[in-house]
């Protein structure tokens with residue numbers, strides 16, 4: 001069986017005259033963490049939207065474990081094990097942490113449950129929620145109103161909501177955006193533990209974080225993949241340095 005989890009085959013996206021994605025071909029191997037970098041407007045979020053099914057108007061194909069998923073909406077891609085988080089936090093701010101997680105757990109187990117199954121069903125929900133509270137470090141905040149917590153904790157909760165259905169493929173769009181300095185380390189550790197055993201595509205502008213978390217870096221510019229390799233290879237790549245890392249380095 002192929003070890004390719006996600007595949008872009010000749011993917012292009014146009015917004016009017018602008019070619020946001022220009023014939024991208026890329027195979028993402030199962031179980032690896034990929035960092036997607038590139039200057040503003042390079043096409044990173046657009047590519048993630050194509051993979052997540054939020055942008056169905058594209059040319060070319062998206063394959064998941066060899067199956068063509070190009071026409072599938074996001075909730076149907078979720079059934080193929082694809083989970084996605086956003087630049088802007090998507091939680092239920094008026095609810096408590098545990099209420100937020102309960103909704104995600106209920107969606108996960110949303111099959112018809114006869115009443116005699118209910119106690120076992122409830123136990124499964126409770127187990128899933130407990131596991132996620134532990135993983136996200138939110139156990140002590142379980143009864144806090146989500147929207148009143150620090151932004152770092154809100155992002156941890158959002159990642160928990162994304163992880164609860166058990167995705168095998170995680171698409172993370174700037175998971176550290178807006179997080180204060182003091183919370184970056186904990187958030188990075190959480191992403192690292194969430195990545196274990198999964199295929200991950202990560203967009204992140206914090207270079208130290210993305211270089212430390214990713215096994216492979218994919219560099220985009222003007223809608224194309226212009227370089228790829230390990231973080232060390234990409235740091236040393238002359239083209240990447242001139243178009244992207246140049247000024248910072």
Ligand SMILES: Nc1ncnc2c1ncn2[C@@H]1O[C@H](COP(=O)(O)OP(=O)(O)OP(=O)(O)O)[C@@H](O)[C@H]1O
Pocket residue numbers: 015018020038039040041042043044045046047
């Ligand atoms: N819905 C849209 N309509 C028109 N143009 C769009 C749309 N979405 C993205 N674009 C344009 O497509 C190009 C790629 O945008 P995209 O958001 O994918 O880049 P990015 O690499 O994620 O940038 P950033 O790092 O700033 O988030 C940009 O020029 C952007 O302005």
